[in-house]
Amino acid sequence: MKRSLGLGLVALATLVIVPVAKGSPSLAQLQNIGTDIVQQVVRPEVKLELKAAKQVQTLGAQGKTQLSWQPLEGEATVQPLDVLRYTISSANAGEMAAKNLVISQAIPPQMTYVLATARGNDGVEITYSIDGGESFVAEPQVEVVQEDGTVTLEPAPAEAYTDIRWDFAQSLEPQVVVQVAYDLTVN
Amino acid sequence: MKSIEIPLHSHWYSNKVRPLLITAIAASGVFQFLAPVLAGGTTAGTDIINRATATYSDGTTNFNAISNTVTVKVDEVRGLTVTDAGFTDANGGSIATSDNLYFDFLVTNTGNADAFVYIPGATALGPMATGGNITAVQIIEVNGTALGAPITVPAGGNSTNNLAAGFPNTTGVIPADGNFKVRVTMAVTATNAGDPVKVQFGTTADNTPNTQDQQNIAFSTDTAPTTNDVYTLDANGTLAPANGEREAAASHQEFVATAPRPLAQTTLLMTSTTAPGANANSAVDDTITYDLDFRVNNNPQPGFPAGSLEGTTINLDTGGGATPTQRILVSTTVPPNTVWNGTAPLVPNGNWIPVYSTDDAYTGAENPINGVTWTTTPPAPGTVKRIGFIYDAGANGALPPGTAVNDFRFTVVTSGLPATGGSVANIGQIFGETLNDPANNLVYDESGDQDANNYDDGVFPPNPNISDFVANPQTGAANPNDPDTNGNNTGTGPNGEANVIGILPLPPANSALLNGPNNVPNAIGPTNVQDDFTNVATTVDTVGVQGSASNPTVTAPITNTVRNTIATNLDNVKLLPFAPDATRALTSGVHGVDRNSNTQLNDEIPDGTTVTIRFGAQTAAYTYTAAGGFAPVAANPPVVIGTLTPGQQQSYTVTIDLPANTPQIQGYTLPIVAFVDNDSSNSFVAATDTVYNFTNNRVYPGFINLVKAARILDTNGTTQLDPAGPGPSYTNTPTVRPRPGQFVEYRITYQNISESQPASGGGNVLLTGNGLVINEDGATAPNTWAGVTTHRQNTAATLGTLQFYNGAVLLGPTDPASGAAVTRYVNTIPSLAPQVSGTLTFRRIVN
Structure with a gap:
């Protein structure tokens, strides 16, 4: 069984993000002995798994509205204004660390990003594009013309977001799983 | 480009890449907002496909990974709104018994799929109406386009699929975001002023939440009857709406008019005659005698019967100091380069008294009833700046419609003109109020034309709902460039026109x-x-x-x-x-x-x-x-x-x-x-x-010369490339081919090239450009700029008003944000006097 520091589907629903595990000592030794050879035969192999869940509101005790996430499987249907949570699990099934891991996610044109919902492990740098993936910044800005004619930069609205990118500074060691997640609204 | 000056909030970009990056952000950010989005959401049945990608490295080689694909399908969701789209009285004016009233309602499919809509007919709407009988229900407009032949909804009501033949799409299908306008005609039966007249279009009072005029509520809870409802029907059998069929309603209420509002309408006329002085070779001893006439018109209009003219407040000194006093005032100036000859002005009858003012007529914002003191005691002739005539309506009675008062006269000497002559311009004004007007609105007219109350060229009234019309009297100074050309009160254009005469030595x-x-x-x-x-x-x-x-x-x-x-x-x-x-x-x-x-x-x-x-x-x-x-x-x-x-x-x-x-x-x-x-x-x-x-x-x-020129700027928006900088300068024949990201700034210069009134001359007939419209359409040949360039802010028009269009869609008068879809710039200049020129400048960025 692979060693997963991520949590299962149940945990996914509450979106707990876990840190990337530190490197395995044995692998580090191997690399020290013969880096060139290892690189020819030992490769990292990152696998991505994407899952979606729909936010549902239920009336709980004392009549309070409770939010929960219902996994979407098969030919699921949604309605405009539904909020979906996408979770990407990334596992290194290879035998050496994956460096410079960057996970990218285009936002489908029929959906709108829910601001400040993209999450990842500590240390992951999350950046966004509002130009179809041409450029990424942490806080996208747009020019806004004020009433007096001056142009100022203001935070881009949710509708402008086109892509999300998670940039892992740390290496993803073999057998380790990381998760990132974000919420979208159906237009 | 302005953006360079603005600090970037993204923390990890170096200074070097900053400007380029912001440009990209700005352009794409704006485009995003313009992407069409259905109000009712993504079209039913659409598959939304999502897949993640990753890149990683083993330290030497880069690898790619892709995830599984997650596909979700968008449900059919029904939505319906009915909104009040206005009200018209068929005969204009105020609402009276037997009037036909049009109540318009806009019905919109706010769902994400095709639907039919049921429309109640006169039979069902009649019992819900107040103050009148419903005589017709018609569909008059579909998706904003008026129907050549309105679709008549039968008295029993029907749904759009059964009225399909009249729809432009011949199916009666109302697509997602589609709309149509329903006109409900009512014949008023209410008789008393203040009685309500109301049309209730659809009803939501009989289903949850049981309040009227709800929007987009579930139709399934409606209780019978349903013939008085506006509700959706499925037009596409493949998917059932996830939220069921919907219903909405709206209403509009008006009131039978209170007493009509009389309005005094007065027209002031001015003519002049000249006479040479003793020295035939000099222009400085000629005289001009001004003759003023006015009438109170008997010209009733719907809602505005002809009213009588009474006084308004002027500052009057009859010997005991200036006090606010109610008088009708006919006012004019002693024009520049002339002096009053000191002979008592002639009045039409003994109820009119000449008055004088030594207050400056030509500077500041004062006008003859605001900031000017009138006196009945003649000052020294050389100090008189204005001459007027007053009438005490309180003592002598208001002047009823049909009254004409003629021949107010006074004479000035052209002592201030050069000996070689020149022209003299003057204009008259009349001030009063409508008798019994509780608001005491000013009634005001300037001479030079046949229009009452300073209305524009036969337009009455300036606002059909006139209720607070307050004239804006000018300082009393005549504008020689807006003459009553023939000197007989046949001038045209807004406000009054000056009486201009040429004085020359024989x-x-x-x-x-x-x-x-x-x-x-x-x-x-x-x-x-x-x-x-x-x-x-x-x-x-x-x-x-x-x-x-x-x-x-x-x-x-x-x-x-x-x-x-x-x-x-x-x-x-x-x-x-x-x-x-x-x-x-x-x-x-x-x-x-x-x-x-x-x-x-x-x-x-x-x-x-x-x-x-x-x-x-x-x-x-x-x-x-x-x-x-x-x-x-x-x-x-x-x-x-x-x-x-x-x-x-x-x-x-x-x-x-x-x-x-x-x-x-x-x-x-x-x-x-x-x-x-x-x-x-x-x-x-x-x-x-x-x-x-x-x-x-x-x-x-x-006689209007239009010249179009351009200049090409580098991507920073400031460095002028063609013509060679620094500029700003423009060329009719650009030689540099702009590259993507560079700017093209177009400038249209227009000028009325006809000769103006000579400085020392007068009486010549000039050509004024009226209603000049500069229409810069980048999508109509030979122009092509709309397709290959994008709007930037800082559009400038030196004269007139600006309107922005995207194709046929009017975006309004405000300069749209940079990147907005703008294909046409329209600059409207109401009046362009001889030799006057102006420019329209707009800026585009090459795609």
Whole structure:
């Protein structure tokens, strides 16, 4: 069984993000002995798994509205204004660390990003594009013309977001799983 | 480019990449907002497909990974709104018994799939209406386009699929975001002022949440009957709406009018007559007598019966100090360069009293009822700046509709004019209120036209819902560039028009005979009484740039007037066109410009120009050649005015036909001479025909010159590349080909090239451009800029108003954000006086 520091589907629903595990000592030794050879035969192999869940509101005790996430499987249907949570699990099934891991996610044109919902492990740098993936910044800005004619930069609205990118500074060691997640609204 | 100056909030970009990055962000950010988004959401049945990608490395080689694909399908969701879309009284004015009222409602499919909509008919809407009977229910508009033939909804109601034939799509399907407008016609039965009249279109009071005029609520909980509801029906059987069918309702209420509002309408008229002083060779002792008349019109309008005129508050000193006093005031100025002659003004009857003011009439924001003190005691004549006439409606009664009060008169001396003469402009104003108007709104008119209450050229009233119309009286200063051209209160345009007259010393010798514009034979041109002018415009067969060939149409008849200024008869007065160069040699005045030394736009007249002079039943036509001057078309004698008795004047007309290949947007000056034919030779020879006078008839085949130019700026928006910087300067023939990201700034310059009133002259007839519209359409050939460039802010128009369009869609008057879809710029200039120019500048970035 692979060693997963991520949590299962149940945990996914509450979106707990876990840190990337530190490197395995044995692998580090191997690399020290013969880096060139290892690189020819030992490769990292990152696998991505994407899952979606729909936010549902239920009336709980004392009549309070409770939010929960219902996994979407098969030919699921949604309605405009539904909020979906996408979770990407990334596992290194290879035998050496994956460096410079960057996970990218285009936002489908029929959906709108829910601001400040993209999450990842500590240390992951999350950046966004509002130009179809041409450029990424942490806080996208747009020019806004004020009433007096001056142009100022203001935070881009949710509708402008086109892509999300998670940039892992740390290496993803073999057998380790990381998760990132974000919420979208159906237009 | 401005963005360079703005600090970037993204923390990890170096300074080097900052400007480029911001440009990309700005462009894409704006485009995103313009992507069409259905109000009702993503179309039903759409698959939303999502997949993640990753890149990683083993330290040497880069690898890619892709995830599984997650697909979700969008449900069919139904949505419906009904909103109040306005109200019209078929006969205008206020609501009265038996009026037909139109109540409009907009029905919109806010769901994400096709639907049909049920529309209740008159039978169901009748019991829900208040104050009237529902006589018709019609669909009058679909998706914003009025139907040529409205669709009649039967009295029993029906759904759009059963009314399909009348819909543009012939199916009655209302697509997602589609809408249609329903007009409910009511015949008013309520009789009392203040009674409500109301149409209830649909009802939501009989289903959850059981309140009226709800939007987009579930139809499934509606209780019978359903014939009074507006609700959706499935138009597409493949998917059932996840939220079921929907219903909505709206209503509109008005009230039977209270008592109509009488409105006093008054028209003030001003004319003037001049008389020479003792010294015939000086203009400084001439007199001008102004004559003012006014009437209270009997011109009832719907909702506004004709009212009586009473006084308004003026600051009046009758000997005991200035106090606010209610009076009707007829006010005018002692115009610049004149003084009151000290003779008591004439009043129509004893109820009118002359008043005077020494307050400045020409500076500041004061007007005759605000900041000006009037006194009944005549001040020293030289100090009087305004003369008025007051009427006490409280003591003598308000003036009812149909009243005419004529012949207020006073006289001024032209002592301030140069000895060589000049023009004097004046305007009259009348102030009062409508009798019994609880709001005490001002009733106000300026002289110079036949319109009441300063309305514009026959438009009454300026606002059909007039309730708080307050006139905006000017300072009382006349604008000589907005004249009542004929001096008889036939001016046009907004507000009033000035009475302008030319005063000149009696000229020596040949000016015993005067020849000039219509009713102003004594008009003075740039030089003297010989080169006065009447400017007219004509249209051309092919509109082109200035100087391009055209075949202008024949002018409308131009009226000129001749007058005998001496005490004896002038006999054998005749009229002829005369070659411009010969005229110049004779008068040293301005009569067009020699073709060979032309540095102005007043070009020599082209060969083949035909001039026709008419007086009574006489007609004589002439054709011009530079070599031979004017030659009669047929062997006809000149038009004969005959004998002019002392002071007599006569008017004649001239039409001008410029030939094919005439350069357009230039002025062509045709001198017409009136002369006493001493030797009865039928030709004009100055040496023998010593009594003569010229007037210029100048025709412009187009008189507004439009020039389009551009400059190309680098991607920073400031460095000018073409023409070579630093600029700002523009070129008609750019040579640099702009690259993507660079800017093209277009500038359209327009100018009224016709001659203006000469500084020392007066009485000439000018050409003012009215309703000039600059329409810069980048999507219509030969323009192509709409497709390859994108709007940037900082559009500038020096005159008039701006409107922005994306295709046919009006975006409004506010300069849209940079990157917005703008394909057309429209600059409307209501009035462009001679020689006045303006520019429209707009900026595009190359895609």
